[in-house]
Amino acid sequence: MEQLVVLLTDNDLGDRRMEVDLLTELIPGIEVVSAECRTESDVLEAVRRYRPHAIISQWVPITREILEAADRCRVVSRLGIGLDMIDLSAAHDLGVEVRNVPHYCTEEVATHAVSMALALWRRLPQLDREVRQGHWKAASHAAEIDRLSDATVGLIGSGRIGSLVGKAFAAWGTRVIVHDPATGADPFPRVDLEELATSSDIISLHAPLTPATRHLIDAGFLGRTSRRPILVNTSRGGLVDIEAVTTALTSGALRGAGLDVFEEEPLDPSHPIVDAPNTILTPHAAWCSEAALPELRRESVMNVVHVLRQEEEIDE
DSSP states (O other): OOOOEEEEOOOSSSOSHHHHHHHHHHSTTOEEEEOOOOSHHHHHHHHHHHOOSEEEESSSOBOHHHHHHOTTOOEEEESSSOOTTBOHHHHHHHTOEEEOOOSTTHHHHHHHHHHHHHHHHTTHHHHHHHHHTTOOOTTTTGGGOOOGGGOEEEEEOOSHHHHHHHHHHHTTTOEEEEEOSSOOSSOOOBOOHHHHHHHOSEEEEOOOOOTTTTTOBSHHHHHHOOSOOEEEEOSOGGGBOHHHHHHHHHHTSSSEEEESOOSSSSOOTTSGGGGSSSEEEOSSOTTOOTTHHHHHHHHHHHHHHHHHHHHHHHHO
């Protein structure tokens, strides 16, 4: 039986010891290659050199050319939830299984989204800054703070994370509406994008990035909002046209924005969004917790183990 090879393309979560130890423990004799791939060319070079049977990747693109070159590859495991950096059509055509880790940070991301929305709703950044500057005016923002029970939250996407966000707001008596082509198990009414834009005081994004959803939040969408909503994005940066959001914040069309993800990461510190009013910006950290990090790394490995073990059983 040929020696199995697993390629770890990239990882910004620390050393690879957990992945290497787990793979070598569960599949004796396996070769684990830890690369430092930054680009498609880096991955292509590594694939041609090592001819892996499995790939574990985080951010680098896994394109059709890479998959065609990886002639022994049986599975690509994404170190995360989103799959927009993997050519799924090519993987299907070539018989390569693609897996992700969909459940490891549901609570964390939902908590982050709600926290951002509440902090902006209650004007916490402004109040904190004023106290630090020596100002003590408890009612300075009263005219800009409404009761959540009088508000409407619009969710774009209502899967595991979005529905949890909806339940959190519903606990305050907030009206929750959803735009999602999929039928969900949650109790929230479905609306079209137009109604969500015109009715929402808070808009929270929980959708995958696809050609159809790229720049879903653009100048046209923002122009249809009528309640000066707060926008929260903990999903994918490409859902938002950040230039349009910056303009809307500056003009006051948006009351605030909590952004954890960006189309280009890391965010350029000179980008105008950094100086836009009433914003909270975090470094793609919504997923993070002491429990989530090892679960993410472990499950990305187990995706590979399950497929390769199954293949070995078939070969036997």
